[in-house]
Amino acid sequence: KLKQASLMSFFSKS
Amino acid sequence: MLEGKFDEASLLKKVIDAMKDSVKLCNFNCTENGISVQAIDDSRVLLISLLIEAGSFEDYRCDRNIVLGLEMESLNKIIKNGNASDMLTLVAEDSPDALNLIFEDKRRDRIAEYSLKLMDIDQDFLKIEDMKFDAVVNMPSAEFAKICRDMKTLSESLQIIITKDSVKFNSEGDFGSGSVVIKSFTDLEKTEESVRITLEKPINLTFGAKYLNDIIKSTPLASQVTIKLCDKQPALFEYQLPSGYLRFYLAPKFED
Numbered sequence: 001k002l003k004q005a006s007l008m009s010f011f012s013k014s
Numbered sequence: 015m016l017e018g019k020f021d022e023a024s025l026l027k028k029v030i031d032a033m034k035d036s037v038k039l040c041n042f043n044c045t046e047n048g049i050s051v052q053a054i055d056d057s058r059v060l061l062i063s064l065l066i067e068a069g070s071f072e073d074y075r076c077d078r079n080i081v082l083g084l085e086m087e088s089l090n091k092i093i094k095n096g097n098a099s100d101m102l103t104l105v106a107e108d109s110p111d112a113l114n115l116i117f118e119d120k121r122r123d124r125i126a127e128y129s130l131k132l133m134d135i136d137q138d139f140l141k142i143e144d145m146k147f148d149a150v151v152n153m154p155s156a157e158f159a160k161i162c163r164d165m166k167t168l169s170e171s172l173q174i175i176i177t178k179d180s181v182k183f184n185s186e187g188d189f190g191s192g193s194v195v196i197k198s199f200t201d202l203e204k205t206e207e208s209v210r211i212t213l214e215k216p217i218n219l220t221f222g223a224k225y226l227n228d229i230i231k232s233t234p235l236a237s238q239v240t241i242k243l244c245d246k247q248p249a250l251f252e253y254q255l256p257s258g259y260l261r262f263y264l265a266p267k268f269e270d
Contacts, residue, residue: 007061
């Protein structure tokens with residue numbers, strides 16, 4: 001089963 | 015004060031059309047260099063990065079940095095009222111509560127003026143470092159759009175597999191499966207038809223078909239799309255503007 005990743009796990013808030 | 019005149023409204027029409035289904039509220043940051051936007055969709059899977067450089071305008075001036083908080087659907091309603099071939103001027107005061115849009119037809123016998131109320135939008139700004147990519151594909155944007163549409167009829171996910179000189183788009187659905195393979199190809203007469211693959215490491219990534227089908231709404235903006243991929247990283251889809259770009263960062267799907 002595939003799970004959609006979130007962009008928040010790759011990019012940090014500035 | 016901001017005053018930016020497009021020779022044709024069509025550029026902004028296409029840009030807003032490409033963004034409006036993915037993001038509802040956007041801060042348009044206006045500086046002396048041009049207008050930029052960073053916006054993330056509600057599910058935090060797709061990030062849009064827009065840069066319309068001053069060079070995309072026929073005339074452009076922005077004395078002080080201005081943030082225009084815009085509701086995309088409202089902006090789209092107004093933008094649609096102008097003709098694609100009209101000249102379009104965006105005007106805003108230094109501390110504006112509205113954005114004025116002026117459409118003039120080329121014969122200058124018809125001027126339509128609209129005012130759009132601005133909103134105070136509190137949005138996260140994500141830091142996107144210089145990303146490293148293992149594979150870069152340049153291909154006709156219309157071809158990419160057709161593949162995304164076709165593959166979505168089969169499955170909610172689209173797998174992109176890149177080996178030395180080919181890109182395979184693969185879709186495994188409940189009632190069947192399908193794939194399209196694109197190979198490197200140089201068309202010397204029509205360079206916009208070419209496919210170029212630059213590969214450092216083979217790629218096998220899966221993305222949500224729904225998001226890809228939002229991204230391809232940018233197709234009218236550019237004849238080519240650039241797809242940059244790296245293992246276990248968000249992909250970058252880029253459409254070049256005459257001076258600037260519209261980029262989409264899309265988070266992949268993983269095995270749970």
